[in-house]
Amino acid sequence: MxxxxxxxxxxxxxxxxxxxxxxxxxxxxxxxxxxxxxxxxxxxxxxxxxxxxxxxxxxxxxxxxxxxxxxxxxxxxxxxxxxxxxxxxxVQPLKLDPNRLNILLMVGVNGTGKTTTCGKLAKRYRDQGKRVLMAAADTFRAAAIEQIKVWGERTSTAVIAHKTGSDPSAVVFDAIDAAKARNTDVLIIDTAGRLHTKQNLMDELAKIRRIIGREAPDANLETLLVIDATTGQNAIVQANAFAEATDVTGLIITKLDGNAKGGVALAVVKETNLPVKLAGLGESVDDLQDFDSENFVDxxxxxxxxxx
Ligand SMILES: Nc1nc2c(ncn2[C@@H]2O[C@H](COP(=O)(O)OP(=O)(O)OP(=O)(O)O)[C@@H](O)[C@H]2O)c(=O)[nH]1
Ligand SMILES: [Mg+2]
Incomplete structure (x- = not known):
């Protein structure tokens, strides 16, 4: 297709x-x-x-x-x-730097599709022959670590994980360590869904960012805000809040297939000036595309x- x-x-x-x-x-x-x-x-x-x-x-x-x-x-x-x-x-597609470690940090509110998108990205880069590693930095929900491990198995990608309830920054620390040791091309970090209005959760994200900055200062870091197209105009409020709390470098708009509200991509770009990098167009592993303006508008x- x-x-x-x-x-x-x-x-x-x-x-x-x-x-x-x-x-x-x-x-x-x-x-x-x-x-x-x-x-x-x-x-x-x-x-x-x-x-x-x-x-x-x-x-x-x-x-x-x-x-x-x-x-x-x-x-x-x-x-x-x-x-x-x-x-x-x-709009610019997500580009990897072939000469250094690429870190993709997925952030966003609950249920937007972060973990699923980690799996889809792992599949994409594995298919391209890249060395990929995932980090289970959603230690908040008991099932979250299991969920990312399932995606790891499905895509033959190693997952660095600690126990539920542990410090997500420690998981990120270990994952960067492993990525360096294994000469990894892409480290994909799944994080917990967090309400943009909860300050402590936003602080946790800032801590993860500090660890990455300290442990992998030379890495090509993309902080990708995952937005669920079906949440409507609230997506704009989320995008603004996340952009303020962490240096978001791009947007991933998921569930564009979900309802007749696909126009939200335009609203979010207009409001935030952030580039949409990827589009989630379904639940299966291949339903992730580089965002393409012409294809989108047509x-x-x-x-x-x-x-x-
Ligand atoms: N239709 C459709 N469903 C999607 C898409 N991306 C994710 N989903 C579904 O959305 C639901 C939530 O996805 P997750 O990946 O668990 O979301 P999350 O952001 O990791 O959720 P939390 O970890 O709870 O914050 C799942 O049922 C996914 O299958 C998409 O592009 N289209
Ligand atoms: Mg998740």
Whole structure:
């Protein structure tokens, strides 16, 4: 399956919603008037693009219509597409540095898909022939260590783990030690889900970061905030809080396949200016893709052929 097909399959619910809305609003007319543009703005809000984004996108359509007099459905769709691509212009895929240890630190609130994404990434890099190690630095939940070990078995990746309740920074310390000894290419660190409002948990994350800075100062560190697309606009609040507490270098947006709210990627990028690096498009090990703006936008918006 091509990458475009994977995005299309994952974002089908959002695309169906947007396509139906386009057809409902502009049915039989073939053009957009002011009221219809207001409706389109609401559709974008419902697809979770965020009010700011939705306003910016529809304003640029209004501007275009004013300048050209062309309000055809095809043109509106083209301008909308260009506006979305502009918001996502700084997206960059996750790159490993081949000459040093790469550390991927996964952070985020509970249940966003951190552990699953660790497993998917381990699979990706194992398939590329890299030396991969995982660290079970979620010592908070009893089942968490077991869960990452299962992913370790599934992907033939070694997992450094301590007991439940132990200090996650100590796990990270040992994992870095092991990574150096084993000449590891990629160390993937799973951490506990934490509410961005709980200061002690955010402090724990800062401690993990200090350990990495001290023990692996030369490593290429990516702190990846995992965001669940189905949490809606709360994702923005989380992203801002995490970005403040730790130097987040990129976003991973998971569960884009989950509902018709795929637009949240636009809202989060607009609000945080952080690059989206990866997209989670399903629960299986291969359902992780480099975030690709063109594929994303083309999967979110109606296929011009499907417009009545
Ligand atoms: N549909 C879908 N489900 C996903 C995706 N990524 C993760 N999940 C599911 O989301 C649920 C939670 O995933 P975990 O990986 O355990 O999340 P976590 O962030 O590690 O959770 P905590 O450790 O409790 O904070 C699981 O049922 C996963 O299968 C995705 O991209 N799409
Ligand atoms: Mg987890």
């Amino acid at each position: 091509s990458i475009f097909d994977k995005f299309k399959r994952g974002l089908q619910k959002t695309r169906d919603f947007v396509t139906e809305s386009f057809n409902r609003i502009a049915a039989n007319l073939g053009y957009f008037d002011e009221d219809m543009l207001d409706e389109l703005e609401m559709v974008l809000v419902q697809a979770d693009c965020g009010i700011e984004c939705a306003t910016e996108l529809t304003d640029s359509i209004r501007e275009h219509i004013k300048n050209t007099g062309d309000s055809s459905v095809e043109t509106v769709l083209d301008v909308l597409r260009a506006g979305m691509l502009d918001i996502l212009k700084d 999967s979110l918006l109606p296929d011009p052929e499907s417009l009545k």
